[in-house]
Amino acid sequence: AVEKIREIEFEMSRTQKNKATSGHLGLLKAKLAKLRREILEPSKSSGPAGTGFDVHKTGDSRVGLVGFPSVGKSTLLTKLTGTHSEVAAYEFTTLTCVPGVIQHRGSKIQLLDLPGIIEGAKDGRGRGRQVISTARTCDLILMVLDVMKPITHKRLIEYELEGFGIRLNKEPPNITFKKKEKGGINFQTTVKDGQLDEDTVKKILAEYKIHNADVFVRADHSDEEFIDVIEGNRIYIPCICVMNKIDQISLDELELLDQVPNFCPISSHHSWNLDGLLDMIWKKLALVRVYTKPRGANPDYNDPVNMQGAKGKCTVEDFANKIHKSIAAEMKYALVWGTSAKHRPQKVGKDHLLEDEDVVQLVKKT
Numbered sequence: 001a002v003e004k005i006r007e008i009e010f011e012m013s014r015t016q017k018n019k020a021t022s023g024h025l026g027l028l029k030a031k032l033a034k035l036r037r038e039i040l041e042p043s044k045s046s047g048p049a050g051t052g053f054d055v056h057k058t059g060d061s062r063v064g065l066v067g068f069p070s071v072g073k074s075t076l077l078t079k080l081t082g083t084h085s086e087v088a089a090y091e092f093t094t095l096t097c098v099p100g101v102i103q104h105r106g107s108k109i110q111l112l113d114l115p116g117i118i119e120g121a122k123d124g125r126g127r128g129r130q131v132i133s134t135a136r137t138c139d140l141i142l143m144v145l146d147v148m149k150p151i152t153h154k155r156l157i158e159y160e161l162e163g164f165g166i167r168l169n170k171e172p173p174n175i176t177f178k179k180k181e182k183g184g185i186n187f188q189t190t191v192k193d194g195q196l197d198e199d200t201v202k203k204i205l206a207e208y209k210i211h212n213a214d215v216f217v218r219a220d221h222s223d224e225e226f227i228d229v230i231e232g233n234r235i236y237i238p239c240i241c242v243m244n245k246i247d248q249i250s251l252d253e254l255e256l257l258d259q260v261p262n263f264c265p266i267s268s269h270h271s272w273n274l275d276g277l278l279d280m281i282w283k284k285l286a287l288v289r290v291y292t293k294p295r296g297a298n299p300d301y302n303d304p305v306n307m308q309g310a311k312g313k314c315t316v317e318d319f320a321n322k323i324h325k326s327i328a329a330e331m332k333y334a335l336v337w338g339t340s341a342k343h344r345p346q347k348v349g350k351d352h353l354l355e356d357e358d359v360v361q362l363v364k365k366t
Contacts, residue, residue, distance in 0.1 A: 008032050026200040026223035030207040033227045036163055057137070059101055059108035060306035061285050064135045066114055066161070067144035068153055072244040076144060076268040077113040080278070104278050107287055107306040112138070132164040139308060140284050141168065141239045147246050147257070147265070154241060165231070168239035169262060173225040176216040189217040196226055204230070238284045240264055242277065290319050290354055293337075293361040304357075317350040319360060327362060335361040 012028050015021050065073040081100030102109040114131045135141060141161075145153050158168060185205060187198040196217055204223060205213060208230055217226075228234045243257055243265040257265050264280050266273045289304035305322050307314045316336075320328040328350065335345040338358030345361070346352075354360065 005032060005035050008035070022195075022197070022223065023200045023203045026226075027203045027207055029223055030204045030227055030230075033231055034207070037231065037233075057110065058099075059110040060287060061107070061139045061308055062110045062112065062137060063102075063140045063142060063281060063285075064112045064114055064138035065142050065144055066131070066135055066157060068146070068157070069115075071144045071146045071153070072268045073113050073144045076142075076242070076244065076266070077111055079268050079271055079274060081111055102278070102281075104282060105287075106289055106302075106304045109281065109285070132161060132166065135161070135237075136164070136166060136235050138237060140281065141166075141237050142242050142281070143168075143239055144242045144244055147243045147249055150241070150243055150257075165228075165234045167228070167234055167236045170236055172234075172236055173221045173229055174218040175221060175226060175229045176214070176218075177226075177229045178214045179210060180212045180214060182212055184212060186214045187217075188215070191217060191220045194220045195222050201226065240277075240280055240284060242266055244268055246272065288314050288354060288356050288358075291357070291359045292323070293335075293359050295361060295363075299337075299359045307354075313353045313355065315350060316348060316352045316354060316360065316362075319354060320350070320362060323362075327364075330364045332363050332365045334363065 008028050008031055012025060012032075015025055015028075017025065065077060067073050077100050080102050100111045100113070102111055112134065114134060143154065143157055161168060185198075185202050187201050189196065194217065200223055201215055204226060205211070205215075210230075215226075239262060241260075241263045243263060245267060246254055246257075246265045247267045247270055254265055257263055264273070264277050266277055268274075285308060288307050290307065291299045291301055291304050293299040305319060307318055307322055316331075316334045317328050320331055320334075331350065334348050334350075334352070336348050336352065336354070336358055337344045337346075337360075338355060340353060340355040340358050341348075
């Protein structure tokens with residue numbers, strides 16, 4: 001399979017990209033996606049189980065440290081969480097997954113120090129498969145980069161993660177794809193002269209042996225994004241590029257780096273800008289802290305209920321379920337104080353959207 005992947009990649013590099021070849025390129029990309037899936041999925045007749053590193057998910061969110069060997073991931077973990085991860089000046093010091101917990105703004109964030117990724121990880125080299133499989137379970141990825149060679153490392157890591165079906169700082173494509181029993185391929189689009197045309201879509205679907213389906217494209221998406229929709233196993237994760245070892249560059253170079261989106265310059269050795277990194281982690285995770293208020297008592301500000309809502313929002317029902325599964329069924333209404341309430345307190349139902357640092361009192365059915 002790895003040899004076939006190389007052959008297809010070579011053919012793609014030789015093919016000129018234009019309207020006439022878009023269908024052929026789409027077909028090659030579909031073949032590539034299928035071969036990569038075969039590599040990632042373990043074979044049925046697998047040998048004895050190797051030493052994996054499944055780590056039990058604790059806390060309110062999970063953040064993974066991903067990067068090449070010896071970029072300072074272990075030092076960063078130790079500084080942020082106090083958990084000791086083996087540190088040395090040679091490559092491949094960390095050989096397994098080391099978990100730690102950050103206590104920040106009343107919430108517990110699990111931080112995983114994953115072993116260094118090497119080139120070819122997506123094709124099964126090194127411990128890449130286990131590293132990136134664990135990265136798929138994270139709510140946020142911190143891509144730790146050496147400030148002396150950041151862009152080359154960033155591109156290589158993104159390429160390895162893309163091969164594993166992880167999409168960084170991207171939204172899922174606005175494409176509706178539905179298989180059906182008969183009727184052929186029904187292709188509709190709201191985009192004029194977009195990247196996807198009916199011919200390309202049909203060629204890609206034929207490679208997957210799909211001959212009856214409805215496809216509706218609502219934005220200008222590429223053939224690769226359409227393949228992501230068909231595969232259906234892609235994960236969309238926010239990412240922060242952490243530039244480590246900034247003590248080795250000049251102030252002018254640092255100002256240039258600061259203009260790049262999703263970048264955070266730090267020095268884990270000297271503990272520089274670690275507070276800025278924590279604030280950026282908090283913002284990207286979009287955690288919502290909600291305080292409980294028992295009837296006739298003051299709110300408990302020491303122990304918030306932390307939830308991760310879509311774009312920083314979650315409902316009263318999510319809050320009730322987080323406390324206990326049975327509470328949502330017994331709930332009559334809730335009283336809310338805070339930025340999400342129009343007046344204080346506001347009487348709301350299960351679908352009311354809560355915001356950070358709201359105070360909620362749940363009222364049960366009598």
